Amino acid sequence: MQMFNVLKITSADTVAVAINNLSQGEIVEVGNKKITCTSDIPAGHKFALQSIKAGDPIIKYGYPIGAAKEDIPEGGHVHATNIRTLLSESAEYHYDEQVSASYMAKAELKRKSWEGKVPTIQAFKRSNGKIGIRNELWIVPTVGCVNKIAETLIDWAKTEFASYPYDGIHVWSHPYGCSQLGDDHEATRTILSDLVHHPNAGGVLILSLGCENNTPESFKALVGETDPNRVKYLTTQEVEDEIAVGKQLLKDLMETIITDKREEVPMSELIVGFKCGGSDGFSGITANPLVGRFCDELTAMGGTAILTEVPEMFGAEQLLMNRAVSKKVYEETVDLINNFKDYFIKHNQVVYENPSPGNKAGGISTLEDKSLGCIQKGGQAPVQAILNYGDQVTEKGLNLLSGPGNDIVSTTALTACGAHIILFTTGRGTPLGAPVPTVKIASNSALATKKTNWIDFDAGRLLYEDNEQVLSDFLSLVKDVASGECKTKNELNGYAEISLFKDGVIL
Numbered sequence: 001m002q003m004f005n006v007l008k009i010t011s012a013d014t015v016a017v018a019i020n021n022l023s024q025g026e027i028v029e030v031g032n033k034k035i036t037c038t039s040d041i042p043a044g045h046k047f048a049l050q051s052i053k054a055g056d057p058i059i060k061y062g063y064p065i066g067a068a069k070e071d072i073p074e075g076g077h078v079h080a081t082n083i084r085t086l087l088s089e090s091a092e093y094h095y096d097e098q099v100s101a102s103y104m105a106k107a108e109l110k111r112k113s114w115e116g117k118v119p120t121i122q123a124f125k126r127s128n129g130k131i132g133i134r135n136e137l138w139i140v141p142t143v144g145c146v147n148k149i150a151e152t153l154i155d156w157a158k159t160e161f162a163s164y165p166y167d168g169i170h171v172w173s174h175p176y177g178c179s180q181l182g183d184d185h186e187a188t189r190t191i192l193s194d195l196v197h198h199p200n201a202g203g204v205l206i207l208s209l210g211c212e213n214n215t216p217e218s219f220k221a222l223v224g225e226t227d228p229n230r231v232k233y234l235t236t237q238e239v240e241d242e243i244a245v246g247k248q249l250l251k252d253l254m255e256t257i258i259t260d261k262r263e264e265v266p267m268s269e270l271i272v273g274f275k276c277g278g279s280d281g282f283s284g285i286t287a288n289p290l291v292g293r294f295c296d297e298l299t300a301m302g303g304t305a306i307l308t309e310v311p312e313m314f315g316a317e318q319l320l321m322n323r324a325v326s327k328k329v330y331e332e333t334v335d336l337i338n339n340f341k342d343y344f345i346k347h348n349q350v351v352y353e354n355p356s357p358g359n360k361a362g363g364i365s366t367l368e369d370k371s372l373g374c375i376q377k378g379g380q381a382p383v384q385a386i387l388n389y390g391d392q393v394t395e396k397g398l399n400l401l402s403g404p405g406n407d408i409v410s411t412t413a414l415t416a417c418g419a420h421i422i423l424f425t426t427g428r429g430t431p432l433g434a435p436v437p438t439v440k441i442a443s444n445s446a447l448a449t450k451k452t453n454w455i456d457f458d459a460g461r462l463l464y465e466d467n468e469q470v471l472s473d474f475l476s477l478v479k480d481v482a483s484g485e486c487k488t489k490n491e492l493n494g495y496a497e498i499s500l501f502k503d504g505v506i507l
Contacts, residue, residue: 004463005018005019005020005022005028006018006019006022006028006030007019007285007463008030008031008049009060009061009062009285010059010061010062012059012062013059013060013061013062014048014049014052014056014057014058014059014060015046015047015048015049015058015059015060016028016030016046016047016049017044017045017046017060017281017282017285017363018041018043018044018045018046018047019043019463020043021040021041021042021043022037022040022041023037023040024037024038024039024040025037030049033049035047035049035074035075036074036075037075038073038074038075038077039077040077041077042363043281043282043363043444044280044281044362044363044427044444045077045078045079045281045363046058046060046077046078046079046281046363046365047075047076047077047078048072048073048074048075048076048078050074051071051072051073051074052068052072052076052078053068053071054069054070054071055067055068056068057086058078058083060369060372061284061373063319063368064086064368065083065365065366065369065372066083066084066085066086066365066366066368066369067083067084067086068082068083069081069082069083069084070082078365079360079363079365080360080365080366083365083366084366085315085352085366085367085368086315086368087314087315087351087352087366087367088351088352089341089344089345089351090341091317093317093318093321093334093337094318095321095324095327095330095331096322099322100323100324100325100326100382103322103380103381104325104382107296107299107300107380107381107382110296110297110300111300111301111302113300114297114300114301114302118266118267118268118301118302119266119267119301119475119479120264120265120266120267121133121264121265121266121267121269121270121479121482121483122263122264122265122483122484122485123262123263123265123269123482123483124199124202124260124261124262125263125265126199127227128199130199131199131265131269131270131420132198132199132201132202132420133200133270133420133421133437133481133482133483133484134167134168134200134436134437134484135166135167135200135202135257135260136166136167136168136169136170136200136201136202137157137161137166137168137169137170137201137202137203137204137205137250137253137254137257138169138170138171138172138195138198138201138203138204138205138435139153139154139170139171139172139204139205139206139207140171140192140195140196140204140206140207141171141172141173141174141177141207141208142177142192142206142207142209142212142214142216142219143176143177143178143208143209143212143213143214144173144174144175144176144177144178145177145209145212146208146209146236147171147173147174147175149207149236149242149243149246150171150173150207151171151173152243153171153205153207153243153246153247153250154169154170154171156247157169157247157250157254160247160250160251161250161254164257164258165258166202166254166257166258167484168491170435170496172192172195172435172497172498173497173498174188174192174498174499174500176500176502177189177192177212177213177214178209178212178213178214179213179506179507180213180502180504180505180506181504181505181507182504183503183504184502184503184504184505184506185213185214187389187390187500187501187502188214188502189214189218189219189222190222190390190416191390191412191413191416191498191500192219193219193222193223194390194392194415194416194417194418195415195416195435196223196226196231197223197226198418198435198436199420200420200435200436202253202256202257202260203229203230203231203253203254203256203257204230204231204232204253205232205233205234205246205249205250205253206219206220206223206231206233206234207234207236207246208233208234208235208236209235209236209237210235210236210237210238211237216233216235220233229252229253230253230256232249232252232253234246234249262483262484266301266302267301267303267479267482268301268302268303268396269303270298270304270421271303271304271305271306271393271418271419271420271421272294272295272298272303272304272305272306272419272420272421272422272423272478273305273306273411273414273415273417273419273421273422273423273434273436274291274295274305274306274307274308274377274378274414274422274423275308275309275377275407275410275411275414275422275423275424275425276309276312276374276377276424276425277407277424277425277426277430277432278358278359278362278426278427278428278429278430279359279362279364279370279373279374279425279426279427279428280358280359280361280362280363280364280428280443280444281362281363281364281427282362282363282427282443282444282460283362283364283373283374283425283426283427283443284369284372284373284374284376285373285443285462285463286443286444286459286460286462286463287425287426287427287442287443288373288374288376288425288443289376289462290425290441290459290462290470290471290474291376291379291423291425291441292376292377292378292379292380293379293471294379294423294471294474294475294478295377295378295379295381295398296379296381297471297475299379299381299396299397299398300381302396303396304393304396304397304399304418305378305381305397305398305399306387306393306398306399306400306401306414306418306419307375307377307378307398307400307401308400308401308402308403308410308413308414309374309403309404309405310336310337310340310400310402310403310404310405311340311344311351311367311404312367312371312374312375312405313337313371313374313375313400314337314341314351314352314367314371315352315366315367315368315370315371315372316368316371316372316374316375317333317337317371319372319375320375320378320383320400321333321334321383323380323381323382323398324382324383325382325383325384325397329383329385332386333383333386333400335386336386336400336402339402343503352366352367358428361428362427362428377423377425378398379398381397381398382397382398383397383398383399383400384396384398385397385399385400386399386400386402387399387400387402388402389401389402389403389413389501390413390416392416392417392418399417401413401417403501406499407430407432408432408497408498408499409499409500409501411424411432411433411434411438412434412435412498412499412500413501414434414436415434415435415436415498419436420436420437420482421436421437421438421439421478421481422434422436422437422438422439423439423441423478424438424439424440424441425441425443425459426440426441426442426443426447427442427443427444427447428447429442429447429450429451429454429455430454431454431490431493431495432490432495432497433488433490433491433493433495433496433497434490434496434497434498435496435497435498437481437482437487437488437490437491438488438490438496439456439457439477439478439481439488440454440455440456440457440488440489440490441455441456441457441459442457442458442459442460443459443460444460445458445460445461445463446460447460448460453489454489454493455489456477456481456488456489457474459474
């Protein structure tokens with residue numbers, strides 16, 4: 001049974017969050033204080049713990065999430081209608097070496113707690129030293145013109161190889177690879193090349209047309225040296241029957257894939273991406289902090305974590321900068337934030353106009369409110385490195401990856417960066433799946449109960465169960481998914497897709 005109806009997150013907060021729907025006139029107890037609700041407060045939404053004057057900051061998570069646009073009475077609903085952002089296009093940041101050192105000291109203590117006790121998973125060891133947690137057959141089109149050819153081959157292969165021991169077969173369809181210019185063209189090529197090298201793919205067929213801007217020759221040069229038994233090329237304009245040739249190449253790849261076996265490896269080899277989508281007022285209270293706890297444990301084991309969605313760092317970025325392991329990483333974090341702000345400004349868009357209608361319906365009022373909840377997915381781990389869009393991760397620990405908040409674009413970027421698995425928190429629900437196993441974590445139990453066909457884990461349990469037990473159960477789930485002992489709901493549903501970031505002209 002749930003033990004309370006409201007939650008005050010930190011002692012400094014001037015608002016609390018309704019755990020259940022509250023009615024106008026209902027009396028709730030927060031600490032030793034009794035407060036009468038002056039309006040209905042939906043679950044996940046905020047109400048004032050004291051009278052708040054127009055212009056006063058509104059504190060949640062211990063930090064300002066905006067300022068009151070009007071006087072708000074004690075017990076009043078605090079939301080987008082009566083709160084405004086405090087953000088602007090520019091901001092000043094500072095680096096505090098002592099604060100950074102305190103985070104690193106805490107991380108070192110946690111690292112020592114895992115010495116000699118790092119759990120293991122069952123994974124596929126690749127010849128380049130990487131591991132894969134799935135052994136799949138992928139088709140990577142170099143251009144959108146061959147998408148339907150690839151899909152025809154995939155449909156055939158799913159039947160042809162139905163009895164074979166492998167984990168999945170996919171084509172990563174997209175509309176690009178031709179008629180793009182400059183940075184967009186190179187970004188497309190880079191992401192596709194990253195997918196070719198992903199260790200979850202035991203075999204890859206690279207499918208080209210032949211006359212596209214992303215020429216077969218230039219793309220092959222970008223991909224570089226590969227195992228010819230695991231990466232095959234087909235240029236469809238050069239053969240008489242591309243379907244027949246494609247089928248034979250897939251057969252050749254499958255003969256290699258089926259010889260692969262899982263082996264025991266330490267969990268420290270795992271690379272995990274973090275994402276949120278369809279967030280609500282509980283996301284920053286349950287699901288995101290749970291992922292943050294996981295991040296702290298994984299990085300302490302020696303594992304690797306990747307946090308992206310740069311626009312959803314706006315308003316909370318200083319907290320990430322405080323954790324930079326060096327002045328250099330701090331400066332790179334500042335550039336990460338400012339470059340994305342410049343991207344908004346270049347397109348004449350307001351930097352802080354972010355929370356979606358669904359976010360607001362779920363109780364998120366401003367970008368600061370969203371961001372302070374969003375960055376909790378990174379826990380308290382020191383920030384080790386900053387990655388550009390399309391970069392592959394090389395540093396253990398927590399990495400920040402440049403990318404937008406858009407769900408499909410950012411999950412694709414996390415995959416291309418090297419994530420074996422993505423932990424995806426949601427308060428509203430989404431069926432979306434990345435090219436890698438995508439663990440959906442509900443921020444509230446109502447969603448987990450309603451959408452059992454989408455949700456893998458109920459983080460709403462944190463509101464009424466022992467938090468350490470919930471974390472332990474979550475760690476066990478991630479281990480089981482990584483070891484192939486269970487599939488995520490997106491895998492069972494067959495929901496997996498990619499989308500590429502573009503910022504320029506299409507001819």
